[in-house]
Structure formats: C-alpha cells, structure tokens
Amino acid sequence: MGRVSLKTVGVRFKRASKVYTFAAGDLELRPGDRVVLETERGTALGKIVSSPEELDGPPAQPLKKVLRVANEEDLQTEEKNRVFEREAFEECGKCIRERNLPMKLLSVESLFDRSKVVFYFASEGRVDFRELVRELARRFHTRIEMRQVGVRDEAKIVGGVGCCGRELCCAKWLSEFAPISVRMAKSQNIALNPAKISGICGRLMCCLAYEHKMYEELSRGMPKVGKRISTHLGEGKVIRRNTLERSFVIFTDGGEVEVPLDEFKARKGELPPAKPEADPQTNSKENQSQQRERPKVRPPRQRRPKQGAGQPDSGAVEQLRQEQEDKPSEAGEKQPRENAPPSGSSRRRRRRKKKPSQSRETKKDG
Structure with missing residues (x-):
C-alpha cells in the first residue's frame, strides 16, 4: 500500500486572528481565496492565507473540511451579515444603557448562517446579563452568546495607535x-x-x-552593573553596559573607561581578580550577623554547699584567720574563749540575766 497524503491549507477568519488548518480535499486553492468552511460552530466564511501542503500520514486530530470556494451569493450573504452586526451592536448598546449594566460592548459577530450571534464585552467584574440575553433573543430570533474578554483582547478588538505612532x-x-x-x-x-x-x-x-x-x-558573558572587575585597561566598577556595541563602561581612578567585551574575554585569564570594595556598612552588618550566629557558651555554675542555720560561712572563716595571722595582735584585745558558745546564744543569755538585775536595782532605790 502506498502512503496516503492529505492536502491542507491555512485559513484565517478575521484580521490578526489565529490560522486554522483545514482539509482542502480535491479543491484547487490559492492564498487569498474566500472559501466556505465547516467549523465546530457551524458554517463560516474564511480566507486562505497559506499555500496547500501535503500532510504525510493521518493528522493528530481530525480536520474540518473546506466545503467550496465562495461564490457571489456567499459574498453577498457575508455583506448582509456585516450590516446586521452593526444594527445588533446599536440595539445591544441601547439595552445596556436602559438597564444601566456595568459593561462595555466591544463588537458583535454573526455566524455565516445567523444561527448564533456573539456579543463581546469588557467589564471589571461579573455582570448579570440574563435579562439582557432574553431581550436580545426576543428581538433577533436567534441564539445569543455573551462573551467577556480581558484588557489585551479589548485593545485587539477596538484597535488604536501605540506610543511609536503606528497601529497596534x-x-x-x-x-x-x-x-x-x-x-x-x-x-x-x-x-x-x-x-x-x-x-x-x-x-x-x-x-x-x-x-x-x-x-x-549579545550580553552573554558581560559583567553585571555594579560589579568590580579587573581589565587590561584598569580596575574599576561596571557602571554601564552597551549591549548592541558589545562593550561596557567601568569607573576607575582616572575616570570612565569603555572596555570591548571581546578583548575582555580574551585577556580575562591573564588578569588577577579585582579587590573587593571595603564597605563599612556591610562589614558591620556581617560582624553583627556572625555574632548573632555564634552560640553563647556559659560557664558551669558552681554550687555552694548548703549551711545550717547559725553556722558561719567556711570561706569567710578562712579569710578571717588569714587576716588575723598577718596582722600583729593588739594589746588589750580580749581573746575569745575556746569553749565560748555561739554569738547568738550568748546574747540571749545576757539579756535574760540583765532583766532581773535591773529590777533588783530599782527595788533597792525604792
């Protein structure tokens, strides 16, 4: 069995629209011909924009067919549809203003056989247009479709002039x-x-x-702006790049110097790396970040032995002994008794003894 080939053509329905592929069959077609096609939405009139091509093997998806080359009657029908679209645009605009709907009508598209009319509009949010659709269907006696588009599609449909002075x-x-x-x-x-x-x-x-x-x-291999580099013309910081001229400008101690990119690449291996600039702010920030990242190691806490109530601290006793050994003993100092009771108990006994002695003296005086 021989290889089966399929002849295809590219068709465009509107200006600046997508190009769709259709099966040409046995028709002799040329770019610029107006043809009647079979589409998913129904019959349509389009324009061939590419020469027929032979497609080897079956297509990935089944293709729609070109029915015939458009005749005079088809062209008249297309002209009547354009007039109908203008009338439908005016009628829909009146209905929108009457209902005060937050939408902007952009264009109207009618299928070739007027089985459906599509209204394109733009709006910032969602719009409840159910009542509008019922009114339009009652007036035009056909199926109505409302399609909302974005801002880029709005500019494509409406058209205009860009900042360059040319058409969009x-x-x-x-x-x-x-x-x-x-x-x-x-x-x-x-x-x-x-x-x-x-x-x-x-x-x-x-x-x-x-x-x-x-x-x-063109800018591949070119140093970034702000980077400090070393070149055969000097060391400095890149302040500007001339991509189309394939060069860049560095700021050195002597001023601005333009360095060709090709020469910089050729001598890049012969030059030492540039010294980084000392930025006090960045250095201080780096030091602060390093200090924050370092873990704080605390020395182990030395626990002191617990002492009972009324017992003096052993460290304080040692210190007192050393001071007494270093200092000469003064005359007239009373040495503490060896078997003397603690200071707290002696004071208590003295207070107990003093109270009765004071009472006896008062009795004698009386």
Whole structure:
C-alpha cells in the first residue's frame, strides 16, 4: 500500500486572528481565496492565507473540511451579515444603557448562517446579563452568546495607535499574546517607567519580547552593573553596559573607561581578580550577623554547699584567720574563749540575766 497524503491549507477568519488548518480535499486553492468552511460552530466564511501542503500520514486530530470556494451569493450573504452586526451592536448598546449594566460592548459577530450571534464585552467584574440575553433573543430570533474578554483582547478588538505612532501590533498582525515580564525591559536597558513600557491596554508592551532573545545572546558573558572587575585597561566598577556595541563602561581612578567585551574575554585569564570594595556598612552588618550566629557558651555554675542555720560561712572563716595571722595582735584585745558558745546564744543569755538585775536595782532605790 502506498502512503496516503492529505492536502491542507491555512485559513484565517478575521484580521490578526489565529490560522486554522483545514482539509482542502480535491479543491484547487490559492492564498487569498474566500472559501466556505465547516467549523465546530457551524458554517463560516474564511480566507486562505497559506499555500496547500501535503500532510504525510493521518493528522493528530481530525480536520474540518473546506466545503467550496465562495461564490457571489456567499459574498453577498457575508455583506448582509456585516450590516446586521452593526444594527445588533446599536440595539445591544441601547439595552445596556436602559438597564444601566456595568459593561462595555466591544463588537458583535454573526455566524455565516445567523444561527448564533456573539456579543463581546469588557467589564471589571461579573455582570448579570440574563435579562439582557432574553431581550436580545426576543428581538433577533436567534441564539445569543455573551462573551467577556480581558484588557489585551479589548485593545485587539477596538484597535488604536501605540506610543511609536503606528497601529497596534495586536490589532494588525499579532495572532497570539506572548507572556511579557519586566526582565525583558531590564535586559534591553530600558528605563522601568510604567508609562513608557506599558501599552494602551495597561499591560507591558508586546514589542518588549521581539528583541529579547537577541539582547540575551549579545550580553552573554558581560559583567553585571555594579560589579568590580579587573581589565587590561584598569580596575574599576561596571557602571554601564552597551549591549548592541558589545562593550561596557567601568569607573576607575582616572575616570570612565569603555572596555570591548571581546578583548575582555580574551585577556580575562591573564588578569588577577579585582579587590573587593571595603564597605563599612556591610562589614558591620556581617560582624553583627556572625555574632548573632555564634552560640553563647556559659560557664558551669558552681554550687555552694548548703549551711545550717547559725553556722558561719567556711570561706569567710578562712579569710578571717588569714587576716588575723598577718596582722600583729593588739594589746588589750580580749581573746575569745575556746569553749565560748555561739554569738547568738550568748546574747540571749545576757539579756535574760540583765532583766532581773535591773529590777533588783530599782527595788533597792525604792
């Protein structure tokens, strides 16, 4: 059995929309032809944008077919649909204003056979449009679909002029939106001013992604701004990068010096590493962080033996003995008795003896 080939063509339904692949069958088609196609939503009129190609083997997904080349009657039907879409836009706008709904109507799309009409609108939040759909279905006697779109799709549908003075890319030729990040603006040395890097939709401009890959390739191996390096032209800090010229500028003791990137790479192995700058603030912060990270080791606590009540401290007794041995004994000092009772008990006995003696003296005086 021979290999079965399938002839396919690329078709676009609107300006700047996606390109869909359809099976051409035995039809002789060329780019620019208007054709009637079979789609998931029904019959539609499209325009061929690519030459027929032979597809070897079965496709990953079943393809819809091109029914026929559009004739004069099909083109007249398409023109009538455009007039109907303008009328439906005005009628829907009146209904929205009457009900004071928080939504902005953008466009209206009618299928080729008018089996369904799609209304595209933008809104900041959710909108309860059930009553609106019932009113539109009663007026147009067909199926109604309300589809909410985002700010980027809103700019694509409405169109406009960008800050460059040209028509918006999304409205003219851009078929899909790519993810855009601030990193793309940084790699191209663009000032991070929201007013300059944002489009009319309020999002980052799609054109930031056009040259992002080229800038990444050109800046590969280039030192970052703020890094201190040593070059064959001197040692200094990188203050600016010229990506398109493949060079960078360093600030040395003698002033600004431009260093070509190719020469810097060629002599990079011959040069000693640059001395890091001494920043007192960073050094103090590092020392503080190191001191915080060091664990605090406390010496073991020495426990003193517990002493009973009325017993003097052994350390204090030793100190008193040493002082008495060092100092000469003074004359007239009374030596304590060897078998003398403790100080606390002697005071108690004296107080007991004094009380009766005082009472006897008072009796004699009396």
